Amino acid sequence: MRPFVLPRRLRRDLCWLSHTAIPVNVSVIILTYNSEETIAATLASARRVSDDIHVVDDRSTDRTAEIARRVGANVIEHPFEDYGAQRNWAIATLALKHDWELHLDADERLSDALIDELNELEPAPSEAVAGYYIPRIVHFLGRPIRHGGMFPIWHLRLFRRSAGRCETRAYDQHFYVEGRTRKLKATIIDDHRMGLSEWTARHNRWADAEADEQVAPRNGGVVRGRIFGNPVEKKRALRGIYNRFPMFLRPFLLFFYRYILRLGFLDGKEGLIFFVLQAFWFWFLVDAKIYERRMAPARRGTAGSDILER
Numbered sequence: 001m002r003p004f005v006l007p008r009r010l011r012r013d014l015c016w017l018s019h020t021a022i023p024v025n026v027s028v029i030i031l032t033y034n035s036e037e038t039i040a041a042t043l044a045s046a047r048r049v050s051d052d053i054h055v056v057d058d059r060s061t062d063r064t065a066e067i068a069r070r071v072g073a074n075v076i077e078h079p080f081e082d083y084g085a086q087r088n089w090a091i092a093t094l095a096l097k098h099d100w101e102l103h104l105d106a107d108e109r110l111s112d113a114l115i116d117e118l119n120e121l122e123p124a125p126s127e128a129v130a131g132y133y134i135p136r137i138v139h140f141l142g143r144p145i146r147h148g149g150m151f152p153i154w155h156l157r158l159f160r161r162s163a164g165r166c167e168t169r170a171y172d173q174h175f176y177v178e179g180r181t182r183k184l185k186a187t188i189i190d191d192h193r194m195g196l197s198e199w200t201a202r203h204n205r206w207a208d209a210e211a212d213e214q215v216a217p218r219n220g221g222v223v224r225g226r227i228f229g230n231p232v233e234k235k236r237a238l239r240g241i242y243n244r245f246p247m248f249l250r251p252f253l254l255f256f257y258r259y260i261l262r263l264g265f266l267d268g269k270e271g272l273i274f275f276v277l278q279a280f281w282f283w284f285l286v287d288a289k290i291y292e293r294r295m296a297p298a299r300r301g302t303a304g305s306d307i308l309e310r
Contacts, residue, residue, distance in 0.1 A: 025098045025099050025100055025121075026049055026050045026052075026098055026100045026101070026102050026118065026158070027050060027052040027053075027054065027094075027096040027097055027098040027100070027101050027102070027161070028046040028049070028050045028052065028053045028054065028101075028102045028103075028104060029054050029056065029087075029090050029091075029094065029096075029101055029102070029103050029104070030042060030043075030046065030053065030054070030055050030056070030068075030073075030103075030104045030105070030106060031056050031057075031058075031083070031086055031087065031090075031103075031104075031105060031106060032055055032056070032057045032058070032060060032064050032065075032068070032106040033057065033058040033059075033060055033064070033080065033106070034060045034061060034062045034064060035060065035062075035064045035106035035107065036060075036062045036063045036064050036067060037193050037194070038106055038107040038109075038191060038193050039055075039064050039067055039068060039106050040067055040071075041109045041191065042104055042105075042106055042107070042108060042109050043055075043067070043068060043071050043073060044109070045109040045110035045115060046102075046104065046110065047071070048110070048115045048119075049102070049110065049115055049118045049119060050098070050102070051097075052074075052096065052097035052098055053072070053073040053074065054073065054074045054076065054090070054094050054096070055068040055073045055074065055075045055076070056076050056078050056086060056089075056090045056094075057075055057076070057077050057078070058077075058078065058079060058080035058086070059077050059079065064106070065077070074094075076094070078090075082170055082173075082209070083166070083173050084166045084167055084168045084169060084173040085168075087103065087166035087173070087175070088165060088166050088168075090103075091162060091164065091165065091166070092162075096161055098161070099160060099161050100158060100159065100160055100161060101158070101159065101160075101161050101164075102118075102157055102158045103157050103158075103175065104157070104188070105190070107190060107191055107192065107193065107194070108136070108188050108189065108190050108191070109188070109189050109191060110188060110189070111186050111187045111188070111189055113185075113186035113187070114134065114184065114186035114187055114188065115186075116186070117184055117185060117186045118158075118184075128179070128180050129179070129180055129181070129182055130159055130160055130163050130164075130177040130178065130179025130180055130181060131156050131158060131159030131160065131163065131164055131175070131177040131179070131181045132156070132157075132158040132159070132181065132182050132183065132184050133154045133155065133156050133157075133181060133182070133183045133184070133230070133231055133232075134154070134155055134156075134157050134158060134183075134184050134186075134187070134188050135151070135152030135153065135154055135155075135183075135184070135185075135186075135187050135188070136152065136153045136154070136155055136187060136188045136189075136190050137150075137151045137152065137153070137187045137188075137189055137190065138150055138151075138153070138190045138192065138274075139189055139190065139191045139192060140192050140270055140271075140273075140274045141192075141270040141273065141274075142270070143267065143268065143270040143271070144189075145264075145267050145270070145271060145274055146266075146267060147262060147263040147264045147265075147266045147267050147271065148258035148259060148262045148263065148264030148267065148271065148274075148275055149257070149258055149262045150258070150264075152187070154183070154231030154232065154235075155174065155175070155188070155232075156174065156175040156176065156177065156181065156232065157175065157188065158184070159175065159177050160177075163177050163178070163179065164176065164177045165177075167222050167223055168218050168222065169213055169218060169222055170209040170210070170212050170213040170218065171206050171209035171210040171212075171213055172210065172213075172239075174223055174232045174235075176223050176232070181230060183231075196273075196277075199277070200277070200281055203277075203281060203282045203285075204285065206282070207282055207285040207286045207289055208289060210286045211286050211289035211290045211292075211293060212293075214243065214286070214290055215290060215293050215294065223236050224236065225237030225238075225239070225240045242254065247287040247290065247291065248284070248287050248291075250283070250287070251279045251280055251283040251284040251287065252279070254278075254279050254283055255275060255276070255279035255280065258275050258278070258279070259271075259272075259275045259279075
């Protein structure tokens, strides 16, 4: 058998693991599936804030699990249903070492500033604080997307052990807690290292999930929109406003809002590609899939009538 050799980029990402991890009062949970291109960077940053890292893997067929085990992460295989179910299974099942849990995706990593901020948090924050919102910035084709309303994107990712849950939405799930929350200043980097073929393939799947959610919304454990609420409630309220615009028109309005009014054009060619794909590959595709689902019963009825007439 050919010996396992890490590619040069993965060896670079793992260089941080030669340093002694800084033990803090945080356990890290990472969801993965065929993530060998990005998981090393995610693990390297996680090791700088925690000595208790858990990787929940959906039976990857690449070297994701092997890379994680080689650096000491606890790897657990669990079949994927949707992100909310996977995250809630991890919250309910994993034996975490510390009082706080930090949740990451396999293509996310902690910025140096966020690592410093996490390591400077009090070991046992006041019981009055249930969770922390962390701003996220997207890196697309190697460039940070800072305009178009894309930064900061707030996510509740750090909370007391078992105090948080994830929404049961089919797409765009957020964590929520009962209790007071605060904001951290430094960022999680959502590093889209995948090629555009993989980016569009994933967003095609997510468009299916969003279309299903809009056609048949789930009722349990969903954050409600409030324009003057916390960052996630505000985002949900703005999404509700977007959904009230006419289908097939709203992706064009979204592009105009993000690229022109919110200065997305300042993010250069990468920004142009990103905002066009986001508006027209993803959100226009969502509308097309909603239309397809709503027309399906009528098409089936017409087909049945044709058979009876014969």
